[in-house]
Amino acid sequence: MHIVILALEGLFDTGLTVTLDAFATARGLSTRLMGGSPHFEVTTVGVRRKVRTAQGLIVPVDVIDPDLKPDWVIVPALKATTPDALAAALERPDVRDAKAQLQQWHAAGISIAASCIGTFLLAEAGLLDGRQATTTWSLAPYFRQCYPRVLLDESRMLVPSEIGVTAGAAMGHLDLALWLIRKASPELAALVSRYLLADIRSAQAPYIIPNHLAQADPLVLRFERWARDHLSGGFSLQEAADALATSPRSLQRRCQAVLGKSPLAYFQDLRVERAQSLLHGSGLDLEAIAAEVGYVDGATLRMLLRRRLGRGVRDLRADLR
Incomplete structure (x- = not known):
């Protein structure tokens, strides 16, 4: 070759x-x-x-x-x-x-x-x-x-x-x-x-840092800050748009143009990032971490982490050993 x-x-x-x-x-x-x-x-x-x-x-x-x-x-x-x-x-x-x-x-x-x-x-x-x-x-x-x-x-x-x-x-x-x-x-x-x-x-x-990507656009950055304050609750596109004084369509369009994904998908990215941080430094069990990031149980969070990161909870915790 x-x-x-x-x-x-x-x-x-x-x-x-x-x-x-x-x-x-x-x-x-x-x-x-x-x-x-x-x-x-x-x-x-x-x-x-x-x-x-x-x-x-x-x-x-x-x-x-x-x-x-x-x-x-x-x-x-x-x-x-x-x-x-x-x-x-x-x-x-x-x-x-x-x-x-x-x-x-x-x-x-x-x-x-x-x-x-x-x-x-x-x-x-x-x-x-x-x-x-x-x-x-x-x-x-x-x-x-x-x-x-x-x-x-x-x-x-x-x-x-x-x-x-x-x-x-x-x-x-x-x-x-x-x-x-x-x-x-x-x-x-x-x-x-x-x-x-x-x-x-x-x-x-x-390896992606969600905050870094959000800084490319003022509206997306404002959405990112709002989302971090609401990770423990359910996601509502209308509620997010109202808080940012924009329309759901505009928020959807800007997230897609800047991030290549929907506001909900980016919200889930932030949940994953927060969950990783808690897995590494909080000492909380998986059920408590799931509640912190808005999921009803640890099994749902475990599945999301595996799908998004390709790694299980045990592997993520092992990073600190």
């Missing part, structure tokens, strides 16, 4: 290095334990002859050969963690050239992968329109604002599609690399996971 990594100025250092290290580990283990199969050839290229990371390190890159036909192209993240910084980065001449190059590779039938901020380049190039995708959860509201035609689900860590695959925030680069290794050999991916003490995570949901 020939993999090309497209390196851009100001890229996220860890995103590049964990990707390179994962494939180097796969290559070494394949040679030592599996007779050299599957084989991974990894090339780092740039749209400029000189690339410097966000931490100031020089990345050796090859000039893009017009005849280059890899199996996969990977786009690591840029180190741009706010909407303003990201908007400026996406307007840079080298980034515009990279978008054009991605379109050429896609037209040639080459599969394309990106993680974290790298997914914004795919969306800018129009490659994700009408397709399911994920991105870094922290900038999901901005992603929705910029690319309404993309079917975004930031709760997922990895989303394959017709063009390739997108992955989630920061260390999603490692999940992405392991996913590609697994496509070539599940056995080798299992070995790499054990050597690196890493597994492919199915979801970003356990």
Whole structure:
């Protein structure tokens, strides 16, 4: 499998290095334990002859050969963690050239992968329109604002599609690399996971901070503050809208546009976050925690935690041991 990594100025250092290290580990283990199969050839290229990371390190890159036909192209993240910084980065001449190059590779039938901020380049190039995708959860509201035609689900860590695959925030680069290794050999991916003490995570949901997402919109932020004060009671969309001096339709529309979910779904996210906090620090039993977050019994809360986080109460409590 020939993999090309497209390196851009100001890229996220860890995103590049964990990707390179994962494939180097796969290559070494394949040679030592599996007779050299599957084989991974990894090339780092740039749209400029000189690339410097966000931490100031020089990345050796090859000039893009017009005849280059890899199996996969990977786009690591840029180190741009706010909407303003990201908007400026996406307007840079080298980034515009990279978008054009991605379109050429896609037209040639080459599969394309990106993680974290790298997914914004795919969306800018129009490659994700009408397709399911994920991105870094922290900038999901901005992603929705910029690319309404993309079917975004930031709760997922990895989303394959017709063009390739997108992955989630920061260390999603490692999940992405392991996913590609697994496509070539599940056995080798299992070995790499054990050597690196890493597994492919199915979801970003356990890492999302609801308050961070709410800050992208004044009405949603006001709703979030109201919701936190009413977690122990039942949810009423009309009551919430009245308290915020808006209409249920407006509140529903803003939550969907910013968060990609209904007010009720976001209310439940806040319940889950509060329940996790109480599981970790309160000493309350499950029935008491369920009452604190508005559920009639512990069994209902247990089911919700398992569905939303993919983990049971025992696993969540074990995090503190």
